[in-house]
Amino acid sequence: MADGSTELGEEMTSHYGFNRFESATVGALYMLFCVVGVTTNLLTALTFYKDTKLLKTSKPWIHVCLALSNVLVVAPSPFPASSSFSGRWLYGSSLCQFYAFEGMFVGIAAIGAVIALCIERYMVASKPNMKENPGWFYTWSILLVVGNAFFWAVMPLLGWSRYTIEHSGTSCAIDWKNPDESYISYMVSLEIFSFLLPVSLAVYCLRPTAGQPPEPSTSGDSTSETSKMSDQTMAPFNENQLKSICYIFLGLVIVGWGPFAFLCTSTMFGGAQGLSMLAASLPPLACKCMVSAYPLVYAVASPRFRHSFTSVIGIFDQKQD
Numbered sequence: 001m002a003d004g005s006t007e008l009g010e011e012m013t014s015h016y017g018f019n020r021f022e023s024a025t026v027g028a029l030y031m032l033f034c035v036v037g038v039t040t041n042l043l044t045a046l047t048f049y050k051d052t053k054l055l056k057t058s059k060p061w062i063h064v065c066l067a068l069s070n071v072l073v074v075a076p077s078p079f080p081a082s083s084s085f086s087g088r089w090l091y092g093s094s095l096c097q098f099y100a101f102e103g104m105f106v107g108i109a110a111i112g113a114v115i116a117l118c119i120e121r122y123m124v125a126s127k128p129n130m131k132e133n134p135g136w137f138y139t140w141s142i143l144l145v146v147g148n149a150f151f152w153a154v155m156p157l158l159g160w161s162r163y164t165i166e167h168s169g170t171s172c173a174i175d176w177k178n179p180d181e182s183y184i185s186y187m188v189s190l191e192i193f194s195f196l197l198p199v200s201l202a203v204y205c206l207r208p209t210a211g212q213p214p215e216p217s218t219s220g221d222s223t224s225e226t227s228k229m230s231d232q233t234m235a236p237f238n239e240n241q242l243k244s245i246c247y248i249f250l251g252l253v254i255v256g257w258g259p260f261a262f263l264c265t266s267t268m269f270g271g272a273q274g275l276s277m278l279a280a281s282l283p284p285l286a287c288k289c290m291v292s293a294y295p296l297v298y299a300v301a302s303p304r305f306r307h308s309f310t311s312v313i314g315i316f317d318q319k320q321d
Contacts, residue, residue, distance in 0.1 A: 018168075018277050020087075026170070026281055027084030030077040033288040037074035040295040041067045043312055051308040056236040057124050061138045065145065066113035066249075070291040072106040077288060083170035096172040100163035103173060105153035107287065108194055111257060112145035114249045115198040121243055122205035152190055161186035167272060167280035176264045177272040184268050191261065199250065206246055234304055241301045248297050256290025259283040 018026065045067035048060035055063075079099055083089045089096060123130045123137055130137060156162050156174060161183045164175040175183060237245075260283035267275075298305045 018087075018281075022277075023084050023087055023170070026168075026285070027081040029285055030081035030084065030288065033285070033292065034074045034077035034081070037288060037291040038071050040292055041070040041074075043309060044295040044298060045071070046312050047305065047308045050312060051304075054236055054302075054304060054308060055242075057239065058120055058130075058242075059134055059138055062113055062116045062120060062141060062145075065142055066110060066117065066294065069106050069110035069113055070294055072102070073110055073291050074288045076102060080171040080284070084168075086170075088169050089165050089172065096165060097157065097163050100172040100174065101153050101157060104156070104163075105149050107149075107257065108152050109145055109149035110291075111194065111253050112148055112198070114246070114253055115202045116141040116145055117242075117249065118202035118205045118246045121239070121246055125239070148194060152194060155186065166284070167275055168277060171284055173260075173284065174264065176267045179268045179271060187264050187268060191265070195261065199253070202246070202250060206243055234307070235302075236304060237302055245297055245301055249294065252290050252293055252297075256287050256293075259286045 045064045048054060048063045048067070052060075054060065076099055079091060079095070083091070091099070119141070120137070159182075162175045163172055164177070165171075166173050167177055174187075176187075263279070263283045295309075299309060
């Protein structure tokens, strides 16, 4: 135990290759992603909770789960931000372990929520009992998403791999710098059971299905153009929009979490020798940057979501007045 503490202490006082300006830039990016990500995703969760008719064929709970997971992905960013300004991890070994655990937990939960949204589209299209009694699906989906995330996040605390200071010296994550047998077995299992298989299932669930509900017709000679535009603005998400959103979310998962997965995988074969500061700093920043894109996808897909989103902001303005 003493050896581990000494090793962690040495890592916390190490100095790495970024100069003061570059370290400050990384810290500023962490804070920017934190403010934007927390604000937009929290408002997204409130939007789905407030506008109960935003979704016509499903319930909002997985969307809320995804938004809250994204909030928690970026909410602890002040820890690595302030550490980047100082050039070293400032918060000791216990908070290092907690920060890494929390990041792993909510990251896997966010990915799992996207997978659950894709499965939901399949269930709505092909299972009639979803419309009659949907509660069981949402209860079990959220329990599985949270339970799976907790399992993989707690394992390094129990000895299957471990959490430690990252190569940058200003953040904490899984110990990809020392790819021993424990780390390799953990990462291979994690990538298979929490990424490759679930993403494959999600793509299968989004394939065209014969049972997909038909989209309501908006044509009619007696309806004015103004009325049509008003109906479109206030229309809930339709199936095509929700499927497109799921495809884009899968892309965001790959773009946002892919660099970290690539980093963890590549070190299993080549180790961390010669890894630059930039290569070590970009993956965690990519995870936190992509979080802010999820609300934007909703806003682009649906005028009604934009209207409801801005109305939630209006409520806060009225309360301040």
